[in-house]
Amino acid sequence: MELLDGKKCAESLVADISRKVAGYIGSGLRKPHMTIILVGTHAPSESYVKSKIASCGRAGFEGNLIRLPETVTEQELLAKISGINNDPSTDGVIVQLPLPSHINEQNVINAIAPEKDIDGFHPTNFGRMALGQKAFRPATAYGICKLLQFYDIPIRGKHCVVIGRSNIVGKPISIMLANDFDIGNATVTLTHIETPRELLLDETRRADIVIVAVGIPGFVSEDMVKEGVVLIDVGINRLENGKLVGDVDFAAVAPKCSWITPVPGGVGRMTVAALMINTLMAYENNFNLN
Numbered sequence: 579m580e581l582l583d584g585k586k587c588a589e590s591l592v593a594d595i596s597r598k599v600a601g602y603i604g605s606g607l608r609k610p611h612m613t614i615i616l617v618g619t620h621a622p623s624e625s626y627v628k629s630k631i632a633s634c635g636r637a638g639f640e641g642n643l644i645r646l647p648e649t650v651t652e653q654e655l656l657a658k659i660s661g662i663n664n665d666p667s668t669d670g671v672i673v674q675l676p677l678p679s680h681i682n683e684q685n686v687i688n689a690i691a692p693e694k695d696i697d698g699f700h701p702t703n704f705g706r707m708a709l710g711q712k713a714f715r716p717a718t719a720y721g722i723c724k725l726l727q728f729y730d731i732p733i734r735g736k737h738c739v740v741i742g743r744s745n746i747v748g749k750p751i752s753i754m755l756a757n758d759f760d761i762g763n764a765t766v767t768l769t770h771i772e773t774p775r776e777l778l779l780d781e782t783r784r785a786d787i788v789i790v791a792v793g794i795p796g797f798v799s800e801d802m803v804k805e806g807v808v809l810i811d812v813g814i815n816r817l818e819n820g821k822l823v824g825d826v827d828f829a830a831v832a833p834k835c836s837w838i839t840p841v842p843g844g845v846g847r848m849t850v851a852a853l854m855i856n857t858l859m860a861y862e863n864n865f866n867l868n
């Protein structure tokens with residue numbers, strides 16, 4: 579078993595971005611600029627946003643954080659987004675999820691200008707990604723693809739089983755791996771927690787690649803996978819003792835894997851790196867550099 583080291587891959591990708599940005603700045607252009615909106619004080623979100631801002635610094639970007647109180651209204655948030663949409667000095671904007679329950683997340687996502695939607699969640703970008711067109715791709719799904727590419731994991735013709743059907747991970751990664759662009763051409767089965775157990779086991783036990791994103795510690799057990807499987811664990815579960823674990827019973831399952839992502843240090847890091855790639859793309863679009 580070998581680790582798909584997200585930390586190592588992310589550092590390599592961000593270093594490449596930093597070199598490219600240094601060239602742009604050397605030619606007289608401003609720094610790429612990302613804005614993050616954080617509503618309330620959700621502890622995991624604080625950690626993720628801190629990682630994103632730090633990564634902006636390493637990439638040579640301006641990264642600024644707008645904090646809004648838990649009590650902000652949906653209309654106030656939409657107005658803030660509108661202002662950023664019209665600010666030519668900002669290349670990309672994200673609203674950190676989840677949002678308080680009184681705010682409709684899809685309304686917020688839909689309010690972000692597609693050309694600044696570096697999360698790739700807007701219907702325009704999601705649709706373009708699904709069609710294999712140029713688009714901002716959802717950061718976690720894109721990060722998984724970049725990690726598989728970094729380690730030359732074969733995808734074409736492989737049987738991939740995705741467990742979880744969220745709009746930000748399960749659905750986009752299923753489409754991207756089945757698509758026929760840069761990394762894809764796999765045969766993908768999308769399952770979820772409503773999939774009957776026998777059907778789920780039948781699929782996962784035959785899978786060459788399993789991607790799990792259900793938010794349940796230990797959901798993938800040793801009996802669910804075949805020898806030599808490539809296992810991508812998207813889970814980020816904080817246990818009562820503070821330990822961070824994924825959706826895979828790592829100790830039991832890892833010995834059967836040819837490759838597996840660690841938690842922490844796997845997909846989470848790649849989410850942040852992919853966001854940097856998308857921000858650079860937004861900047862290059864802005865200055866007609868690509």
Ligand SMILES: Nc1nc2c(c(=O)[nH]1)N[C@@H](CN(C=O)c1ccc(C(=O)N[C@@H](CCC(=O)O)C(=O)O)cc1)CN2
Pocket residue numbers: 622625626627629672673674675676697717718746814822841842843844845846847849850
């Ligand atoms: N607007 C968005 N909100 C959220 C997204 C997203 O893509 N866009 N995804 C998830 C999680 N997420 C991004 O914000 C995220 C998850 C994990 C990490 C990360 O760096 N994890 C580290 C461990 C961090 C820790 O110790 O707490 C790791 O796995 O090594 C970054 C981002 C939710 N919301």
